[in-house]
Amino acid sequence: MKVTVNYMGQLKAAAGKGSEIIECSDDAALSDLLAAAAGQYGSSFVNIIQDETGAIRPSLIVIINDVTANKDASPSLSDGDTVTLLTAIAGG
Amino acid sequence: MTEWTQPQKLTDEERATYEWQMWVPGYGEAGQEKLKGATALVSRCGGLGSPVALELAAAGIGKLVIAHGGNVKHSDLNRQLLMTYDWLGKPRVESAERRLKELNPRLEVEAVAENINEANAAELVGMADIVFDCAPLFTERFLMNRECVRQGKPLIECAMYSLEGQVTTIIPGQTPCLTCIYPEDPPAWKREFPVFGAVSALAGNIGVMEGIKLISGMKPALAGKMLYYDTEAMTFQRIAISRNIDCPICRDI
Numbered sequence A: 001m002k003v004t005v006n007y008m009g010q011l012k013a014a015a016g017k018g019s020e021i022i023e024c025s026d027d028a029a030l031s032d033l034l035a036a037a038a039g040q041y042g043s044s045f046v047n048i049i050q051d052e053t054g055a056i057r058p059s060l061i062v063i064i065n066d067v068t069a070n071k072d073a074s075p076s077l078s079d080g081d082t083v084t085l086l087t088a089i090a091g092g
Numbered sequence B: 001m002t003e004w005t006q007p008q009k010l011t012d013e014e015r016a017t018y019e020w021q022m023w024v025p026g027y028g029e030a031g032q033e034k035l036k037g038a039t040a041l042v043s044r045c046g047g048l049g050s051p052v053a054l055e056l057a058a059a060g061i062g063k064l065v066i067a068h069g070g071n072v073k074h075s076d077l078n079r080q081l082l083m084t085y086d087w088l089g090k091p092r093v094e095s096a097e098r099r100l101k102e103l104n105p106r107l108e109v110e111a112v113a114e115n116i117n118e119a120n121a122a123e124l125v126g127m128a129d130i131v132f133d134c135a136p137l138f139t140e141r142f143l144m145n146r147e148c149v150r151q152g153k154p155l156i157e158c159a160m161y162s163l164e165g166q167v168t169t170i171i172p173g174q175t176p177c178l179t180c181i182y183p184e185d186p187p188a189w190k191r192e193f194p195v196f197g198a199v200s201a202l203a204g205n206i207g208v209m210e211g212i213k214l215i216s217g218m219k220p221a222l223a224g225k226m227l228y229y230d231t232e233a234m235t236f237q238r239i240a241i242s243r244n245i246d247c248p249i250c251r252d253i
Ligand SMILES: [Zn+2]
Pocket: B176, B177, B178, B179, B180, B181, B244, B247, B248, B249, B250, B251
């Protein structure tokens, strides 16, 4: 299946793009998508998504089709979903 | 809606000054009297805090407590609208106070030449009815959040990065606090960040309207919600955010 991923904040800078379509297996869950995304980029990207143990960072906000996701539960995804990754920002 | 402030009667000059905004339905002279009775803490007065303080001063808030350390630098002047060229090398907070008073000489200003820190956070938050978080470091933001939760004060969170912004209204005990939203000090945040003044001012001005609504008794739109925007694509989205029942800062209230 195909999932659209939007990168916000520092993730957009680290990925060099604001959005892409990622191809996942049909039974993929959020954690699979994030692992697939992380596998494409360098440490500055991965460090925003995952901690040293590979767990999803508590400060990452995940939005699936305009609804804030419970990322700890790693919800399953469907073809055509849009997943937005919002990073913690504090600029002024 | 909770009354956050003690309303103050308007003078004829104030009635003339604020006439056009008192025409806003749901606000009126009663709202203006509440704003006159209000004290807001704005920390810091940079790209976010400058427009926040300026708009609050223009709108007729009674008192501002502004906290910002250091002297005016060239690199402040692309966005920190309260800092002026003629004040380069001199204290930022003096420049900010001077500009605010030029706009509104009736405004009471308490200018503190320090950023929020462990030693002053409780006292500075204690001086205000409402806090506008415009700090560029999460350590300062978490201190203001902790004190606002302890003291039961609303906290307007304004933040930006590059071409994007985030705003949420924190009402302790009712909405998620900053630590519910960001349970760790985000490791990717750096002290220096890409910034256009207009992107900062946008976040600040959205925050100001949340604050004015809260103070005047109108309903805030971002309590328990986060607005995020991207001025590259010009998209604005609002998502619901939840309290963390295990939050070390707000779980007991
Ligand atoms: Zn909390």
